[in-house]
């Protein structure tokens with residue numbers, strides 16, 4: 225075994241299957257380099273979070289200055305940076321999502337959002353999509369439908385899962401938009417069977433990333449908002465991946481003008497330069513804690529370094545108009561992915577919004593047979609990722625889905641480069657298919 229990995233447990237992995245493990249030695253802009261000096265185009269922003277690419281001078285400077293000024297501070301104290309970050313977020317967040325509670329990661333933020341929803345509504349249940357991922361803690365892994373939950377089942381009490389919109393292979397055998405969002409009606413019927421007065425919240429990612437590549441169709445979030453309002457259920461938008469420009473809007477819910485009751489943030493908040501997660505609350509919900517004890521908090525959060533990084537990131541997103549840039553580049557990416565898909569038998573569907581995209585791989589394009597069915601053990605995803613690394617591109621491969629989420633700073637030339645590398649990866653996948 226390589227000395228580098230001897231004492232390190234690799235997350236989300238069967239350890240002995242992880243070969244090679246990349247040892248990364250440096251990174252710059254949209255590229256990173258391994259210890260042999262090989263260069264990789266980072267078309268995943270590491271793990272959907274490095275929005276500004278690597279070694280960003282403004283963020284690095286902010287971190288250095290903050291480290292020299294004040295690095296260790298109790299969460300009960302305010303600083304100019306803590307106040308300023310909260311004020312700037314409130315200004316960017318939709319509607320009256322005005323108050324922010326900080327933690328250290330997306331998982332913690334979802335966990336806290338579920339707890340807040342239960343405390344506020346005094347109801348026990350959380351509804352989550354089958355195709356979702358909300359984090360790695362017991363209550364988040366156990367709530368989401370992602371197959372990784374199986375390992376912790378039976379999971380925490382009070383979680384109910386529902387079939388989400390998956391228009392390429394609809395669970396209800398309908399076709400969008402003629403279906404008139406039948407899946408939302410089905411969810412409402414399920415709520416009635418569960419007794420909506422026992423449901424604290426519905427949690428939804430506007431475009432599921434880490435559990436696959438599943439955008440919600442237009443109109444779905446508005447329908448969820450209506451359903452939640454009808455039954456006094458809180459709507460939690462998990463924007464850990466979709467937040468901060470990823471989909472070509474500041475937040476995924478902005479595409480439909482929906483204001484959730486709670487919004488969960490992480491990743492792009494600091495673009496990965498320091499760990500930070502947050503839950504934003506609508507003003508009336510936050511007022512609950514004016515006269516009642518808020519029984520939650522965490523030693524490190526919001527860390528002064530993370531606040532400094534987040535402030536620098538927000539400035540950069542705004543000054544360089546990176547959200548608009550992501551939208552424009554997203555259109556180029558979508559077009560080029562459609563062209564790529566036409567050349568490869570293994571690509572069944574292409575879905576994208578802004579700079580978040582998914583290629584769905586099939587072994588039979590007519591029957592739409594998934595290349596790797598859910599909840600099966602296959603080496604193919606690792607082999608595809610290995611092929612991608614050999615080509616010098618870093619992407620996310622989960623079961624039969626390849627996800628792309630490049631830094632928001634990419635230029636058209638990077639998309640060209642990615643397409644020619646992916647072309648070769650997909651040619652390899654085509655070769656693995658039975659002859660058709």
Ligand SMILES: Cc1ncc(COP(=O)(O)O)c(C=O)c1O
Nearest residue numbers: 329330331357358359434464465
């Ligand atoms: C939608 C969503 N929620 C929550 C999380 C968990 O965030 P973290 O890995 O920072 O704990 C993730 C991670 O990918 C995610 O995609």
